[in-house]
Amino acid sequence: MRSGGIFSSSMKPLSRRLWLQQGSALLALAFLGRTAARADETGTGVATPAGVPAQPIHRFRVGDFEASVLFSGFMEVKPQCPPEAAEAAFADALAALGQPASLLYPFNVLLLCRGTERILIDAGPAKTEGKPYHLLSSLAALGLAPDDITHVILTHAHFDHSGGLLDARRNPVFPRATHLCLPEEIDFWTSEQPDFSELRMDPKFLWPHARQVFARVPFVRIGTQAELPAGLTPILSPGHTPGHLTLRIESRGEVLHHISDLTHHAGLWLPHPEWSLASDSHPAQASRTRTAAFRALAASGERVFGFHLPFPALGRIATEGGTFRWLPEESQRTG
Ligand SMILES: [Zn+2]
Numbered sequence: 536m537r538s539g540g541i542f543s544s545s546m547k548p549l550s551r552r553l554w555l556q557q558g559s560a561l562l563a564l565a566f567l568g569r570t571a572a573r574a575d576e577t578g579t580g581v582a583t584p585a586g587v588p589a590q591p592i593h594r595f596r597v598g599d600f601e602a603s604v605l606f607s608g609f610m611e612v613k614p615q616c617p618p619e620a621a622e623a624a625f626a627d628a629l630a631a632l633g634q635p636a637s638l639l640y641p642f643n644v645l646l647l648c649r650g651t652e653r654i655l656i657d658a659g660p661a662k663t664e665g666k667p668y669h670l671l672s673s674l675a676a677l678g679l680a681p682d683d684i685t686h687v688i689l690t691h692a693h694f695d696h697s698g699g700l701l702d703a704r705r706n707p708v709f710p711r712a713t714h715l716c717l718p719e720e721i722d723f724w725t726s727e728q729p730d731f732s733e734l735r736m737d738p739k740f741l742w743p744h745a746r747q748v749f750a751r752v753p754f755v756r757i758g759t760q761a762e763l764p765a766g767l768t769p770i771l772s773p774g775h776t777p778g779h780l781t782l783r784i785e786s787r788g789e790v791l792h793h794i795s796d797l798t799h800h801a802g803l804w805l806p807h808p809e810w811s812l813a814s815d816s817h818p819a820q821a822s823r824t825r826t827a828a829f830r831a832l833a834a835s836g837e838r839v840f841g842f843h844l845p846f847p848a849l850g851r852i853a854t855e856g857g858t859f860r861w862l863p864e865e866s867q868r869t870g
Contacts, residue, residue: 586639586845591668592676593847597647597838598766598786604840604847605644605673607659608666610695611637612799617810618735619822624807632802640799642695643848644670645840646677647784652764653679654686656782656793657842658699658708670699671708684709686764689716689754690795691776692724692745693814696842700752707752715763717771718756720778723816725749735813772797772828774821775814781828790837791849797825799843801861805829805852808859829859 591606614635616625629635645656663669671681687709689697702708723729724745731738755761757769757780768783775796782793798804799812808825811818832839832852841848850863 586641587668588846591846592673593849595847595849596789597784597791598789599649600766600784600786601648602791603646603648603673603677604849605646605659605670606668606846607642607644607670607673607699608663608668609639609641611639614638615813617812619818620807620810625810628803628807638800638803640695640843641846641848643840643842643844643846644699645793646674649764649786652686653684654688654764654767655684655709655712656688657690657696657795658687660695661698661701663699681709682711684712687712687714688757688763688767688769688780688782689714689720690781690793690842691720691779692716692748693741693776693796694744696795697745697748700748705747705751713761714752714754715757715761716754717769717778717780718759719771719773720776720780721749721754721756723777729816731816733818734816735811735818741814770828772824774817774819774824775812776816779824791840792832792837793840793842794828794832795842797828798841798861801841801844801863805859805861806855830854833859 586609588606593604593606595602595604614625614629614637616622620628642659644659647654647656659670674681674684687700689700691697700708700714707714724742729738729742731742734741757763763769766784766786768785770781770783772779772781772795779796781795781797784791784793798808804810804812804825808829809822811821815821829852833854836851839850839852844850844861845863847864850861853860853862
Protein backbone atom coordinates (compact mmCIF):
# COMPACT_ATOMS: atom_id res chain seq x y z
CA MET A 536 0.00 0.00 0.00
CA ARG A 537 1.37 3.38 -0.88
CA SER A 538 2.04 6.02 1.69
CA GLY A 539 0.75 9.54 1.54
CA GLY A 540 -2.77 10.40 0.61
CA ILE A 541 -4.25 7.64 2.73
CA PHE A 542 -6.69 9.15 5.11
CA SER A 543 -5.77 9.37 8.73
CA SER A 544 -8.34 8.18 11.21
CA SER A 545 -8.37 11.62 12.81
CA MET A 546 -9.96 13.13 9.75
CA LYS A 547 -13.66 13.59 9.39
CA PRO A 548 -15.26 10.59 7.68
CA LEU A 549 -14.89 11.00 3.98
CA SER A 550 -17.07 9.88 1.15
CA ARG A 551 -14.13 8.80 -0.90
CA ARG A 552 -11.99 5.78 -1.40
CA LEU A 553 -8.78 4.48 -2.85
CA TRP A 554 -8.61 2.07 -5.77
CA LEU A 555 -5.94 0.11 -3.98
CA GLN A 556 -8.18 -0.27 -0.95
CA GLN A 557 -11.38 -1.08 -2.69
CA GLY A 558 -10.00 -3.40 -5.32
CA SER A 559 -10.75 -6.57 -3.38
CA ALA A 560 -14.29 -5.42 -2.61
CA LEU A 561 -14.99 -4.72 -6.23
CA LEU A 562 -13.39 -7.96 -7.27
CA ALA A 563 -15.83 -9.72 -4.97
CA LEU A 564 -18.59 -8.49 -7.22
CA ALA A 565 -18.26 -11.31 -9.70
CA PHE A 566 -18.04 -10.33 -13.31
CA LEU A 567 -21.20 -12.03 -14.48
CA GLY A 568 -20.27 -12.33 -18.11
CA ARG A 569 -21.49 -8.81 -18.72
CA THR A 570 -19.56 -7.37 -21.61
CA ALA A 571 -20.10 -4.20 -23.52
CA ALA A 572 -23.44 -4.75 -25.15
CA ARG A 573 -22.73 -2.41 -27.97
CA ALA A 574 -18.98 -2.72 -28.01
CA ASP A 575 -17.16 -1.86 -31.16
CA GLU A 576 -14.84 -4.83 -31.30
CA THR A 577 -12.51 -2.98 -33.59
CA GLY A 578 -12.18 0.01 -31.28
CA THR A 579 -8.72 0.55 -29.94
CA GLY A 580 -8.86 4.24 -29.19
CA VAL A 581 -7.36 5.08 -32.52
CA ALA A 582 -8.62 8.35 -33.90
CA THR A 583 -7.77 10.32 -36.94
CA PRO A 584 -5.67 13.47 -36.39
CA ALA A 585 -8.68 15.48 -37.47
CA GLY A 586 -10.68 13.68 -34.82
CA VAL A 587 -13.33 16.25 -34.05
CA PRO A 588 -16.80 14.70 -33.75
CA ALA A 589 -19.41 16.14 -36.06
CA GLN A 590 -21.66 16.68 -33.06
CA PRO A 591 -19.75 17.64 -29.89
CA ILE A 592 -22.52 16.65 -27.46
CA HIS A 593 -23.53 13.10 -26.56
CA ARG A 594 -26.46 12.70 -24.17
CA PHE A 595 -27.21 9.64 -22.05
CA ARG A 596 -28.51 8.73 -18.60
CA VAL A 597 -27.11 7.36 -15.39
CA GLY A 598 -30.22 6.65 -13.34
CA ASP A 599 -31.69 10.02 -12.38
CA PHE A 600 -28.76 11.92 -13.87
CA GLU A 601 -29.20 13.38 -17.32
CA ALA A 602 -25.61 13.17 -18.51
CA SER A 603 -23.87 14.83 -21.44
CA VAL A 604 -20.40 14.31 -22.81
CA LEU A 605 -19.12 17.65 -24.10
CA PHE A 606 -16.21 17.22 -26.51
CA SER A 607 -13.82 20.06 -25.70
CA GLY A 608 -10.91 19.72 -28.09
CA PHE A 609 -7.88 17.52 -28.34
CA MET A 610 -4.12 17.44 -28.20
CA GLU A 611 -1.77 15.71 -30.60
CA VAL A 612 1.30 14.17 -29.05
CA LYS A 613 4.32 12.62 -30.73
CA PRO A 614 4.68 9.00 -29.61
CA GLN A 615 7.57 8.58 -27.18
CA CYS A 616 8.71 5.31 -25.75
CA PRO A 617 8.14 5.37 -21.98
CA PRO A 618 11.15 4.34 -19.89
CA GLU A 619 9.30 1.27 -18.57
CA ALA A 620 8.73 -0.08 -22.10
CA ALA A 621 11.05 -2.25 -24.14
CA GLU A 622 11.50 -0.46 -27.44
CA ALA A 623 10.30 -3.52 -29.36
CA ALA A 624 7.11 -3.68 -27.27
CA PHE A 625 6.43 0.00 -27.85
CA ALA A 626 7.09 -0.42 -31.58
CA ASP A 627 4.65 -3.35 -31.62
CA ALA A 628 2.00 -1.26 -29.87
CA LEU A 629 2.40 1.56 -32.40
CA ALA A 630 2.33 -0.92 -35.27
CA ALA A 631 -0.98 -2.26 -33.95
CA LEU A 632 -2.28 1.31 -34.08
CA GLY A 633 -1.16 1.75 -37.68
CA GLN A 634 2.08 3.65 -36.99
CA PRO A 635 0.48 7.01 -36.20
CA ALA A 636 2.79 10.04 -36.55
CA SER A 637 1.00 11.49 -33.54
CA LEU A 638 -1.33 10.25 -30.85
CA LEU A 639 -4.65 11.99 -30.40
CA TYR A 640 -5.73 12.77 -26.84
CA PRO A 641 -9.34 14.04 -26.93
CA PHE A 642 -10.73 16.19 -24.10
CA ASN A 643 -14.17 15.09 -22.87
CA VAL A 644 -16.01 17.07 -20.21
CA LEU A 645 -18.87 15.34 -18.37
CA LEU A 646 -22.02 17.23 -17.36
CA LEU A 647 -24.50 15.72 -14.90
CA CYS A 648 -27.94 17.27 -14.43
CA ARG A 649 -30.41 16.15 -11.76
CA GLY A 650 -33.16 18.34 -10.37
CA THR A 651 -31.56 21.72 -9.73
CA GLU A 652 -28.01 20.30 -9.82
CA ARG A 653 -25.80 21.11 -12.81
CA ILE A 654 -22.49 19.37 -12.19
CA LEU A 655 -19.44 19.71 -14.44
CA ILE A 656 -16.60 17.23 -14.09
CA ASP A 657 -13.57 19.23 -15.30
CA ALA A 658 -13.79 22.19 -17.69
CA GLY A 659 -11.44 21.34 -20.54
CA PRO A 660 -8.68 23.62 -21.80
CA ALA A 661 -8.73 27.38 -22.24
CA LYS A 662 -9.02 29.33 -25.49
CA THR A 663 -11.52 27.25 -27.38
CA GLU A 664 -13.70 30.25 -28.28
CA GLY A 665 -14.84 30.04 -31.87
CA LYS A 666 -14.26 26.31 -32.06
CA PRO A 667 -17.23 24.04 -32.75
CA TYR A 668 -16.48 22.35 -29.44
CA HIS A 669 -16.28 25.45 -27.22
CA LEU A 670 -17.53 24.35 -23.78
CA LEU A 671 -19.76 27.37 -23.19
CA SER A 672 -21.28 26.98 -26.66
CA SER A 673 -22.08 23.36 -25.89
CA LEU A 674 -23.64 24.34 -22.57
CA ALA A 675 -25.68 27.03 -24.36
CA ALA A 676 -26.89 24.42 -26.83
CA LEU A 677 -28.25 22.55 -23.81
CA GLY A 678 -29.93 25.74 -22.57
CA LEU A 679 -27.38 26.38 -19.84
CA ALA A 680 -25.51 29.59 -18.98
CA PRO A 681 -22.31 29.58 -16.90
CA ASP A 682 -24.31 30.85 -13.91
CA ASP A 683 -26.46 27.74 -14.07
CA ILE A 684 -23.56 25.45 -13.13
CA THR A 685 -23.97 24.53 -9.45
CA HIS A 686 -20.86 22.34 -8.98
CA VAL A 687 -17.51 21.89 -10.68
CA ILE A 688 -15.53 18.82 -9.66
CA LEU A 689 -11.91 19.06 -10.81
CA THR A 690 -10.20 15.70 -11.29
CA HIS A 691 -6.77 17.35 -11.26
CA ALA A 692 -5.22 20.70 -12.11
CA HIS A 693 -3.50 20.02 -15.44
CA PHE A 694 -4.35 22.72 -17.99
CA ASP A 695 -6.42 20.47 -20.25
CA HIS A 696 -8.85 19.89 -17.37
CA SER A 697 -8.81 23.25 -15.60
CA GLY A 698 -8.06 25.84 -18.30
CA GLY A 699 -11.76 26.35 -18.93
CA LEU A 700 -12.29 27.50 -15.33
CA LEU A 701 -10.80 30.96 -15.99
CA ASP A 702 -11.83 33.51 -18.59
CA ALA A 703 -9.47 35.77 -20.56
CA ARG A 704 -9.30 38.18 -17.60
CA ARG A 705 -8.50 35.29 -15.27
CA ASN A 706 -11.86 35.44 -13.54
CA PRO A 707 -13.88 32.31 -12.71
CA VAL A 708 -16.07 31.23 -15.61
CA PHE A 709 -18.59 29.57 -13.29
CA PRO A 710 -18.91 32.13 -10.46
CA ARG A 711 -21.96 30.57 -8.81
CA ALA A 712 -20.63 27.03 -8.75
CA THR A 713 -19.13 25.26 -5.77
CA HIS A 714 -15.71 24.15 -7.01
CA LEU A 715 -14.48 20.91 -5.48
CA CYS A 716 -11.11 19.18 -5.55
CA LEU A 717 -9.23 16.72 -3.36
CA PRO A 718 -7.03 18.34 -0.70
CA GLU A 719 -3.97 16.45 -1.95
CA GLU A 720 -4.27 18.21 -5.33
CA ILE A 721 -4.67 21.68 -3.88
CA ASP A 722 -1.83 21.16 -1.41
CA PHE A 723 0.54 19.88 -4.10
CA TRP A 724 0.17 22.73 -6.57
CA THR A 725 0.00 25.49 -3.96
CA SER A 726 3.03 24.32 -1.98
CA GLU A 727 6.22 26.35 -2.06
CA GLN A 728 8.10 23.68 -3.97
CA PRO A 729 6.08 20.78 -5.36
CA ASP A 730 8.02 17.57 -5.93
CA PHE A 731 8.63 17.50 -9.68
CA SER A 732 11.66 15.21 -9.38
CA GLU A 733 9.99 12.35 -11.30
CA LEU A 734 8.08 14.48 -13.82
CA ARG A 735 9.50 13.94 -17.33
CA MET A 736 8.28 17.27 -18.71
CA ASP A 737 9.10 20.84 -17.82
CA PRO A 738 6.88 21.86 -14.87
CA LYS A 739 6.62 25.35 -16.34
CA PHE A 740 3.90 23.91 -18.60
CA LEU A 741 1.85 22.80 -15.60
CA TRP A 742 2.70 24.63 -12.39
CA PRO A 743 2.07 28.34 -13.15
CA HIS A 744 -1.33 27.52 -14.61
CA ALA A 745 -2.36 25.31 -11.70
CA ARG A 746 -1.25 27.93 -9.18
CA GLN A 747 -3.28 30.53 -10.99
CA VAL A 748 -6.39 28.35 -10.99
CA PHE A 749 -6.18 27.77 -7.24
CA ALA A 750 -5.40 31.45 -6.62
CA ARG A 751 -8.34 32.73 -8.64
CA VAL A 752 -11.05 30.11 -8.07
CA PRO A 753 -12.35 29.52 -4.53
CA PHE A 754 -11.97 25.76 -4.23
CA VAL A 755 -13.56 23.67 -1.51
CA ARG A 756 -11.54 20.70 -0.25
CA ILE A 757 -13.51 17.51 -0.70
CA GLY A 758 -13.91 15.61 2.51
CA THR A 759 -12.67 18.25 4.88
CA GLN A 760 -15.13 21.01 4.07
CA ALA A 761 -17.84 19.53 1.91
CA GLU A 762 -19.29 16.37 0.59
CA LEU A 763 -20.27 15.84 -3.01
CA PRO A 764 -23.80 15.62 -4.40
CA ALA A 765 -25.51 12.36 -3.48
CA GLY A 766 -24.40 9.39 -5.53
CA LEU A 767 -20.96 10.78 -6.36
CA THR A 768 -18.01 9.09 -4.65
CA PRO A 769 -14.52 10.50 -5.27
CA ILE A 770 -11.68 8.00 -5.36
CA LEU A 771 -8.16 9.21 -4.71
CA SER A 772 -6.22 7.83 -7.70
CA PRO A 773 -2.72 9.24 -7.23
CA GLY A 774 0.33 9.14 -9.43
CA HIS A 775 -0.66 11.15 -12.49
CA THR A 776 -0.89 13.94 -9.95
CA PRO A 777 -0.85 13.53 -6.16
CA GLY A 778 -4.52 14.38 -5.82
CA HIS A 779 -5.79 12.88 -9.07
CA LEU A 780 -9.45 12.02 -8.58
CA THR A 781 -11.63 9.46 -10.27
CA LEU A 782 -15.34 9.48 -9.62
CA ARG A 783 -17.92 6.77 -9.08
CA ILE A 784 -21.35 7.98 -10.15
CA GLU A 785 -24.35 5.97 -9.04
CA SER A 786 -28.07 6.54 -9.34
CA ARG A 787 -30.92 4.06 -9.14
CA GLY A 788 -28.55 1.14 -9.42
CA GLU A 789 -26.80 2.45 -12.52
CA VAL A 790 -23.08 3.14 -12.25
CA LEU A 791 -20.58 5.12 -14.28
CA HIS A 792 -16.90 5.42 -13.38
CA HIS A 793 -15.19 8.62 -14.54
CA ILE A 794 -11.55 7.53 -14.75
CA SER A 795 -10.18 10.91 -15.86
CA ASP A 796 -6.48 10.46 -16.76
CA LEU A 797 -5.96 6.82 -15.79
CA THR A 798 -5.48 6.39 -19.52
CA HIS A 799 -4.70 8.87 -22.29
CA HIS A 800 -4.98 6.38 -25.13
CA ALA A 801 -6.90 3.12 -25.13
CA GLY A 802 -4.42 1.40 -27.44
CA LEU A 803 -1.44 2.03 -25.17
CA TRP A 804 -2.29 2.33 -21.47
CA LEU A 805 -5.01 -0.32 -21.33
CA PRO A 806 -2.75 -3.09 -22.67
CA HIS A 807 0.22 -1.54 -20.86
CA PRO A 808 -0.84 0.05 -17.58
CA GLU A 809 2.76 -0.31 -16.43
CA TRP A 810 3.86 2.35 -18.90
CA SER A 811 4.01 5.91 -17.64
CA LEU A 812 3.35 9.30 -19.17
CA ALA A 813 5.73 12.23 -19.26
CA SER A 814 3.11 14.16 -17.29
CA ASP A 815 2.87 11.60 -14.45
CA SER A 816 4.20 13.30 -11.35
CA HIS A 817 4.96 9.90 -9.75
CA PRO A 818 5.16 7.30 -12.55
CA ALA A 819 5.45 4.10 -10.51
CA GLN A 820 2.55 5.13 -8.32
CA ALA A 821 0.51 6.06 -11.40
CA SER A 822 1.11 2.62 -12.87
CA ARG A 823 0.04 0.90 -9.65
CA THR A 824 -3.11 3.01 -9.49
CA ARG A 825 -3.91 2.38 -13.18
CA THR A 826 -3.48 -1.37 -12.82
CA ALA A 827 -5.57 -1.60 -9.64
CA ALA A 828 -8.38 0.48 -11.15
CA PHE A 829 -8.45 -1.38 -14.45
CA ARG A 830 -8.47 -4.72 -12.63
CA ALA A 831 -11.39 -3.64 -10.44
CA LEU A 832 -13.35 -2.18 -13.35
CA ALA A 833 -12.78 -5.21 -15.53
CA ALA A 834 -13.95 -7.42 -12.68
CA SER A 835 -17.08 -5.41 -12.02
CA GLY A 836 -17.91 -4.89 -15.70
CA GLU A 837 -19.24 -1.46 -14.78
CA ARG A 838 -19.56 1.35 -17.28
CA VAL A 839 -16.55 3.64 -17.69
CA PHE A 840 -16.00 7.16 -18.98
CA GLY A 841 -12.50 8.49 -19.73
CA PHE A 842 -11.56 12.12 -20.24
CA HIS A 843 -9.05 11.26 -22.99
CA LEU A 844 -10.81 8.31 -24.60
CA PRO A 845 -12.36 8.68 -28.05
CA PHE A 846 -15.64 10.61 -27.94
CA PRO A 847 -18.11 9.85 -26.48
CA ALA A 848 -15.60 8.04 -24.29
CA LEU A 849 -18.10 5.54 -22.86
CA GLY A 850 -17.44 1.83 -22.63
CA ARG A 851 -16.13 -0.93 -20.44
CA ILE A 852 -12.75 -2.42 -19.60
CA ALA A 853 -12.14 -6.08 -20.32
CA THR A 854 -9.24 -8.33 -19.48
CA GLU A 855 -7.36 -9.80 -22.40
CA GLY A 856 -4.27 -11.97 -22.24
CA GLY A 857 -3.43 -10.92 -18.72
CA THR A 858 -3.83 -7.26 -19.49
CA PHE A 859 -6.68 -4.92 -20.42
CA ARG A 860 -8.68 -3.75 -23.39
CA TRP A 861 -11.12 -0.88 -23.98
CA LEU A 862 -14.55 -1.84 -25.32
CA PRO A 863 -16.15 1.38 -26.55
CA GLU A 864 -19.94 1.61 -26.70
CA GLU A 865 -19.92 3.46 -29.98
CA SER A 866 -17.34 3.80 -32.66
CA GLN A 867 -16.00 7.29 -33.02
CA ARG A 868 -17.95 9.68 -35.12
CA THR A 869 -15.67 12.17 -36.74
CA GLY A 870 -16.22 14.83 -39.28
ZN1 LIG B 1 -5.51 15.12 -19.06
